[in-house]
Amino acid sequence: MTVFADYAPWYDLLYQDKDYAAETSFVEARLRDHGVSSGKLLDLGCGTGLHALAFARQGWNVAGIDLSHEMIASAKARAAQAGLSILFRQGDACETGPERDYDAVVSLFHVASYQTSRDALVAMFRTAHAALKPGGVFFFDYWYGGAVLAQGVETRVKVIEQKPLRLTRIAQPHHDEPNAAVTVNYTLFCEDTDRATIRRVDEAHHIRYWFPFEIDAALATSGFQPADHAAWLTQDAPNSKSWAAYSVARKAGKP
Numbered sequence: 001m002t003v004f005a006d007y008a009p010w011y012d013l014l015y016q017d018k019d020y021a022a023e024t025s026f027v028e029a030r031l032r033d034h035g036v037s038s039g040k041l042l043d044l045g046c047g048t049g050l051h052a053l054a055f056a057r058q059g060w061n062v063a064g065i066d067l068s069h070e071m072i073a074s075a076k077a078r079a080a081q082a083g084l085s086i087l088f089r090q091g092d093a094c095e096t097g098p099e100r101d102y103d104a105v106v107s108l109f110h111v112a113s114y115q116t117s118r119d120a121l122v123a124m125f126r127t128a129h130a131a132l133k134p135g136g137v138f139f140f141d142y143w144y145g146g147a148v149l150a151q152g153v154e155t156r157v158k159v160i161e162q163k164p165l166r167l168t169r170i171a172q173p174h175h176d177e178p179n180a181a182v183t184v185n186y187t188l189f190c191e192d193t194d195r196a197t198i199r200r201v202d203e204a205h206h207i208r209y210w211f212p213f214e215i216d217a218a219l220a221t222s223g224f225q226p227a228d229h230a231a232w233l234t235q236d237a238p239n240s241k242s243w244a245a246y247s248v249a250r251k252a253g254k255p
Ligand SMILES: C[S@@+](CC[C@H](N)C(=O)[O-])C[C@H]1O[C@@H](n2cnc3c(N)ncnc32)[C@H](O)[C@@H]1O
Pocket: 003, 004, 044, 045, 046, 047, 048, 049, 050, 051, 065, 066, 067, 068, 071, 091, 092, 093, 094, 107, 108, 109, 110, 111, 114, 115
């Protein structure tokens, strides 16, 4: 089954508490630290477009790519409704497309960990490299291996009520430690309490956690200069308390 297909209509409800505007401001600040403060920005694995719209509202000229037709359809509808001109297309971030001359490429909320082999990670980094202009900056986050091993994985249940909808998500992880991989088996129960209907959706998400040295090797293979790594939404070194880490890498050359 395609990942983020049946899951897509429920995605925004599931992450309604995620502060996309604050995250976008944080990413913008890190891009600025690396000398990029405006221009063209490409969002790889843009999902339903919430970061992309936030960047566009800040004045960036934004495009987005996602593997899931359903997520892209949602992103397009959202941009049209907001009156924002953002070029969204369905596509694989692991295949270099026509995108060129970008000042910044971002890939947010663990897209790099959805690439479950080193070859796939390198392919995604090559796409980012090809899309950037010389001196352009690539910002992305990933599941940080040190935190996954220290904290371990466990079954989680999340319930969201937005009348008349009630969404219950059960996330059952299977940890394949020798391969630094986790399969998260999601079961969603989507209830309409007015109509007394219930629908079940099942999706397995395959995730690879990474260590900064692996990220560095893949970036070097893809032509990037060495990256900065930090714990998500901080400027501290990646650490076992923070599940996600991010990296900021630059394409060689002067803008
Ligand atoms: C957890 S979601 C994050 C979506 C969005 N960036 C956000 O912050 O809400 C991961 C997204 O990565 C996309 N994705 C995973 N692998 C991809 C690939 N190879 N090419 C394009 N999109 C990919 C999925 O379809 C999904 O929309």
